[in-house]
Amino acid sequence: QLFEVSEAKPSGELFYPTYDLAEFSWDNLNHTLNHTALTAELRGVPATDPGGAFANGSLAFRVTAYEVGGRAGPLPSLLHTADSSQLQFILAGVAPRGNGSRFLLQLAAVEPPGAARRLRARSSIDDEYTPSIFQELLLQAEAPNRSSPLSFLQWKAAAYGAPSPRREDGIRCRAGRLRAANGSLPAAGLLQAFFGDSLGSACALSLLNVSFGGEEGHVYQERRYLSWSVLLGFGEPPRDSFSPLVISIAAVALGAPLAVLLLGACGLLLARRRRYSEYEPIN
Numbered sequence: 001q002l003f004e005v006s007e008a009k010p011s012g013e014l015f016y017p018t019y020d021l022a023e024f025s026w027d028n029l030n031h032t033l034n035h036t037a038l039t040a041e042l043r044g045v046p047a048t049d050p051g052g053a054f055a056n057g058s059l060a061f062r063v064t065a066y067e068v069g070g071r072a073g074p075l076p077s078l079l080h081t082a083d084s085s086q087l088q089f090i091l092a093g094v095a096p097r098g099n100g101s102r103f104l105l106q107l108a109a110v111e112p113p114g115a116a117r118r119l120r121a122r123s124s125i126d127d128e129y130t131p132s133i134f135q136e137l138l139l140q141a142e143a144p145n146r147s148s149p150l151s152f153l154q155w156k157a158a159a160y161g162a163p164s165p166r167r168e169d170g171i172r173c174r175a176g177r178l179r180a181a182n183g184s185l186p187a188a189g190l191l192q193a194f195f196g197d198s199l200g201s202a203c204a205l206s207l208l209n210v211s212f213g214g215e216e217g218h219v220y221q222e223r224r225y226l227s228w229s230v231l232l233g234f235g236e237p238p239r240d241s242f243s244p245l246v247i248s249i250a251a252v253a254l255g256a257p258l259a260v261l262l263l264g265a266c267g268l269l270l271a272r273r274r275r276y277s278e279y280e281p282i283n
């Protein structure tokens with residue numbers, strides 16, 4: 001589901017009618033398959049759009065599969081492995097229904113029996129690959145005995161307001177609380193095929209809201225474009241190691257005072273030795 005909320009001056013937040021993706025009409029994915037780039041794009045608009053917000057726009061999910069590990073070119077330049085794919089959520093040309101509209105995308109994750117989903121935020125001092133973004137979020141399923149990591153979803157806390165994003169097109173992206181959803185699971189054929197009979201009885205559903213924009217929420221208003229990239233995969237999620245640049249800066253920053261200390265100590269020793277040698281033994 002896609003929520004749209006706007007700051008209404010007297011009464012706090014104003015929610016517009018929700019866009020339910022189950023009620024969208026989707027284009028044929030076959031026409032967007034690219035067998036060399038390993039990409040596909042599923043694009044849709046609401047089946048009924050009385051307000052005309054989607055008259056010039058659409059919502060899309062673009063999937064990129066990978067044959068080898070590496071790093072995506074465009075920002076946020078997510079690191080990937082051969083076992084993962086990148087999923088991009090793209091809102092393009094959709095007219096916001098309020099002046100300062102913010103969009104919230106609600107994600108649903110289905111767990112196999114016994115597994116639990118956890119949301120973790122990791123901070124880094126290294127933003128070389130995603131400038132000015134220091135936070136990474138990980139939504140990971142774990143088996144109870146922690147022996148076998150299951151599926152994961154990993155993203156940087158940023159969305160972008162341009163098809164070829166630059167640093168200044170960044171749109172702040174925040175995750176809400178992960179909530180267990182009691183009751184009915186979505187009746188999707190794909191879920192039924194993947195989980196089989198355990199779907200109804202033993203699988204658990206958790207929900208998470210990811211919101212785009214905020215105080216500085218006018219990027220979408222101006223650009224009418226929002227793209228949010230996540231990495232989807234199985235097993236251990238890839239982690240950024242410190243870049244050589246940061247390592248060398250840290251080495252200089254830590255090494256310089258150490259060198260000064262060592263030099264100082266040597267100088268002191270030499271000075272003391274010299275001072276003692278200036279005295280003549282008494283007898």
Ligand SMILES: *[C@@H]1O[C@H](CO)[C@@H](O)[C@H](O)[C@H]1NC(C)=O
Binds near residue numbers: 028029030
């Ligand atoms: C997409 O392509 C596959 C394989 O070529 C075909 O089986 C399927 O019917 C196509 N789907 C649509 C909606 O055209």
Ligand SMILES: *[C@@H]1O[C@H](CO)[C@@H](O)[C@H](O)[C@H]1NC(C)=O
Binds near residue numbers: 034035036037
């Ligand atoms: C597939 O992607 C490649 C690389 O991005 C591009 O050069 C090519 O034109 C695309 N093919 C189609 C049919 O869009």
Ligand SMILES: *[C@@H]1O[C@H](CO)[C@@H](O)[C@H](O)[C@H]1NC(C)=O
Binds near residue numbers: 052054055095
């Ligand atoms: C769609 O585009 C047309 C022509 O550019 C414009 O007149 C119209 O206002 C747009 N509609 C919306 C909902 O943005």
Ligand SMILES: *[C@@H]1O[C@H](CO)[C@@H](O)[C@H](O)[C@H]1NC(C)=O
Binds near residue numbers: 098099
């Ligand atoms: C949006 O902002 C414009 C100018 O700031 C104002 O005239 C208009 O009433 C606002 N619309 C809403 C729905 O708040």
Ligand SMILES: *[C@@H]1O[C@H](CO)[C@@H](O)[C@H](O)[C@H]1NC(C)=O
Binds near residue numbers: 143144145146
């Ligand atoms: C851990 O749990 C998984 C799934 O529940 C099970 O297949 C595996 O044998 C367990 N491993 C250990 C060491 O208990």
Ligand SMILES: *[C@@H]1O[C@H](CO)[C@@H](O)[C@H](O)[C@H]1NC(C)=O
Binds near residue numbers: 179182
């Ligand atoms: C789901 O059930 C648990 C325990 O039964 C309860 O604590 C929680 O509030 C429920 N969540 C929702 C969204 O209803």
Ligand SMILES: *[C@@H]1O[C@H](CO)[C@@H](O)[C@H](O)[C@H]1NC(C)=O
Binds near residue numbers: 106
């Ligand atoms: C996401 O936000 C919408 C609108 O505020 C709310 O109705 C829904 O319960 C939220 N979902 C979660 C999982 O927090």
